[in-house]
Amino acid sequence: MTTRREPTARQLRLALELRRLRHAAGLTARETAALLDVSHVQISHIESGLSGVSEERLRSLAANYACPDGELIDALVAMATDRTRGWWEEYRERLPTPYLDLSELEHHASFRWDADFLHIPGLLQTEDYARALFSYVNPEFPGKEVELRVEHRMKRRVIIERPHPIPYEAVIHEGALRIRVGDRPATRAQLTRVLELSEADHITVRVIPFDLDGFAGAGSAMVYAGGPIPRLDTVVRDGPHGTAFLDAEAQLAHFRTLFRRLENASLEPERSRDVIHKLAKEL
Known part of the structure; x- marks a missing residue:
């Protein structure tokens, strides 16, 4: 996935929420990367908003973090998959x-x-x-x-x-x-x-x-x-x-x-x- 040069505030918010979920689960970025069989750099890019995240990967992250909040995960998925290019662009x-x-x-x-x-x-x-x-x-x-x-x-x-x-x-x-x-x-x-x-x-x-x-x-x-x-x-x-x-x-x-x-x-x-x-x- 292409690395972003300047994430928007909405993209950064998604990244922050994923980082908060990982911290709540007590996992490091390297441990999370190992669970998903990806590089820790990729996890770092996702958690800094430099890379997007697919619905499948986001739900895999949530499952590994044992997050019980289905409403939160659905809302994060909506943020991750939104492709709106609004009038402000x-x-x-x-x-x-x-x-x-x-x-x-x-x-x-x-x-x-x-x-x-x-x-x-x-x-x-x-x-x-x-x-x-x-x-x-x-x-x-x-x-x-x-x-x-x-x-x-x-x-x-x-x-x-x-x-x-x-x-x-x-x-x-x-x-x-x-x-x-x-x-x-x-x-x-x-x-x-x-x-x-x-x-x-x-x-x-x-x-x-x-x-x-x-x-x-x-x-x-x-x-x-x-x-x-x-x-x-x-x-x-x-x-x-x-x-x-x-x-x-x-x-x-x-x-x-x-x-x-x-x-x-x-x-x-x-x-x-x-x-x-x-x-x-x-x-």
Whole structure:
């Protein structure tokens, strides 16, 4: 099998899960290779995402690891045999890899949660809002680079706009709704867009108000993408050194709990719409 030059985040996740299964079984890569009668280099390539793995070999690995979780194995097989070349591939070598990895993650997600405190979440943004944001954050970018990022962000909205969209929930702090990323008309249009989307059956928007007592969670921004089973969920966080994809079980449990705390601190959807409507009228 051809060795990959740059595995995607999804391919690396599959590789990581296979390595976790081997570690849980207490086997070394050499011992696993001997059981399958292959070289340990091949096992190393599979576990680093540099090589794919067939369904037959993956199930053989699971059997040798005595993994009892049939749902997990079926989900890993689906990941290993998926040959999707999604719309994001047209941006390969045109945008940084994390942009494409996020698009692929969203494409396969079973649900999506967003929590944001400074900006409107990307899936809810208008073109003008996204353009103002990218232009400000990257003032050295030529116009075509900004437009490329805006175009990509707008295409990502397909997961909540397609005929069979995924359930989507956004918790947004009032501060993010009040900050004028663009001018007054652009801000009003952005709030109107959020209101329109919040009326959809599969979309829930909740607002954390300024006047909430005892709220110290403003550093908890996250994207939480549901996998086919909870173990394969993923958290995405942006930091000063780039985008991080988090998937350790303890991390996932932490962010699931954290999102529920943010949800409980927020207003009910109807009251949240009232807040957004009021802010839009004030502009």
